[in-house]
Amino acid sequence: MKSILFPLFEAFKKIQSISLDSIGELERLCEVKSYSKNGEIQGIGATCRTIYFVLSGVARIYYLKDGTEVTEYFAFENDLIVRAESLFTNTPSKKAIQALEDSVLVSISSEALYGLFEKQHDLERLFNRLVQNSYVETLRRLENIQFLTAEERYQKLLEEHPEIVQKIPLKYVASFLGITQVSLSRIRASIR
Amino acid sequence: MKSILFPLFEAFKKIQSISLDSIGELERLCEVKSYSKNGEIQGIGATCRTIYFVLSGVARIYYLKDGTEVTEYFAFENDLIVRAESLFTNTPSKKAIQALEDSVLVSISSEALYGLFEKQHDLERLFNRLVQNSYVETLRRLENIQFLTAEERYQKLLEEHPEIVQKIPLKYVASFLGITQVSLSRIRASIR
DNA sequence: CTGAATTTTTAACATATGTAAAAGGAATTG
DNA sequence: CAATTCCTTTTACATATGTTAAAAATTCAG
Numbered sequence: 001m002k003s004i005l006f007p008l009f010e011a012f013k014k015i016q017s018i019s020l021d022s023i024g025e026l027e028r029l030c031e032v033k034s035y036s037k038n039g040e041i042q043g044i045g046a047t048c049r050t051i052y053f054v055l056s057g058v059a060r061i062y063y064l065k066d067g068t069e070v071t072e073y074f075a076f077e078n079d080l081i082v083r084a085e086s087l088f089t090n091t092p093s094k095k096a097i098q099a100l101e102d103s104v105l106v107s108i109s110s111e112a113l114y115g116l117f118e119k120q121h122d123l124e125r126l127f128n129r130l131v132q133n134s135y136v137e138t139l140r141r142l143e144n145i146q147f148l149t150a151e152e153r154y155q156k157l158l159e160e161h162p163e164i165v166q167k168i169p170l171k172y173v174a175s176f177l178g179i180t181q182v183s184l185s186r187i188r189a190s191i192r
Numbered sequence: 193m194k195s196i197l198f199p200l201f202e203a204f205k206k207i208q209s210i211s212l213d214s215i216g217e218l219e220r221l222c223e224v225k226s227y228s229k230n231g232e233i234q235g236i237g238a239t240c241r242t243i244y245f246v247l248s249g250v251a252r253i254y255y256l257k258d259g260t261e262v263t264e265y266f267a268f269e270n271d272l273i274v275r276a277e278s279l280f281t282n283t284p285s286k287k288a289i290q291a292l293e294d295s296v297l298v299s300i301s302s303e304a305l306y307g308l309f310e311k312q313h314d315l316e317r318l319f320n321r322l323v324q325n326s327y328v329e330t331l332r333r334l335e336n337i338q339f340l341t342a343e344e345r346y347q348k349l350l351e352e353h354p355e356i357v358q359k360i361p362l363k364y365v366a367s368f369l370g371i372t373q374v375s376l377s378r379i380r381a382s383i384r
Numbered sequence: 385c386t387g388a389a390t391t392t393t394t395a396a397c398a399t400a401t402g403t404a405a406a407a408g409g410a411a412t413t414g
Numbered sequence: 415c416a417a418t419t420c421c422t423t424t425t426a427c428a429t430a431t432g433t434t435a436a437a438a439a440t441t442c443a444g
Binding site: 361363376377 | 420421422423424
Binding site: 124128132141 | 325328332334367
């Protein structure tokens with residue numbers, strides 16, 4: 001296998017060993033698509049039945065709160081991006097997925113993937129490990145937002161995910177941190 | 193099967209169908225224990241290798257932030273309670289589990305459970321569904337805390353989980369909402 | 385390259401929430 | 415039942431963050 005998917009599958013193997021057979025089956029479900037900067041990958045309203053991975057570029061999940069966008073998640077290379085609240089509850093999603101740069105993503109139908117799980121147990125394990133990792137990350141975010149000040153959260157983001165602060169417009173970073181753009185700007189000024 | 197575990201297993205069946213065989217195997221791993229009010233179920237520092245379910249009573253997960261307790265989660269009857277950040281990363285937990293009333297919990301060794309997964313695929317599915325549900329719940333909590341005011345969060349908690357406000361000391365509810373006790377008290381006064 | 389659009393910063397003011405201390409209530413224990 | 419401890423509310427004040435508007439800086443499109 002020497003496709004554009006190779007680095008992604010290598011990343012998978014670090015999480016869960018997968019048989020060659022499984023990789024072949026999985027590859028057949030992968031659809032690779034390009035999105036241009038600010039392009040919509042999935043819109044608000046549909047029930048999520050697709051799992052994405054970012055091959056290159058950056059994507060985000062966001063939703064509207066009182067007419068203004070709130071960013072919930074940023075995905076970089078090899079990251080899983082999925083609207084879990086919709087996929088796991090089979091209800092329409094209030095969230096959208098958008099490319100923040102020209103990006104290439106691979107999409108996998110969740111139904112087809114679940115079908116594969118019947119025979120390829122290692123893929124089911126892989127998927128569940130990915131979900132567990134996302135869950136742990138969300139728990140960490142909750143902790144931070146629950147009891148750190150805005151400035152502490154920004155400092156922590158700088159340390160742990162400098163790529164977010166560097167590559168992503170600050171207006172998106174602000175809502176990701178749970179604060180306004182103005183407040184983030186103030187914090188950045190006070191640190192300098 | 194006519195044990196104290198019956199209602200819990202019935203709740204499981206609503207999430208994922210399980211064979212009689214699997215139920216039997218699972219039952220053999222279950223250890224039922226009673227805890228008295230405010231008793232410690234698991235302390236801070238150890239790596240989590242145990243999964244709990246509340247059979248009766250209430251339990252919480254909390255951690256220390258600058259010497260004061262922050263409550264992260266409340267578990268009621270049939271709820272899963274587990275320190276996921278530790279279980280899924282194999283690192284020592286900074287969190288503790290405590291009974292808030294006289295409670296009965298069942299504990300299952302995660303290693304033993306994972307062992308069962310090799311033969312009882314339905315149990316693995318069940319466990320992963322439970323993790324997915326916890327993940328979705330955590331996402332919801334993150335959304336709330338990210339962009340609702342303290343008062344809105346309290347109102348929402350009243351609507352969605354009135355049992356928390358009714359049964360649990362407000363000092364614990366406050367940190368669960370990401371605010372101080374004083375602030376919660378103020379909000380309650382302003383609503384009356 | 386230039387003008388327009390977008391993003392970021394700054395300013396001034398409003399408000400929600402934090403902090404500390406004390407008082408009032410409720411629950412627990414001997 | 416009394417006494418102690420714990421929990422909740424109240425008060426007064428401090429501060430972080432929100433809001434609105436405008437200015438400055440940056441990016442984008444023709």
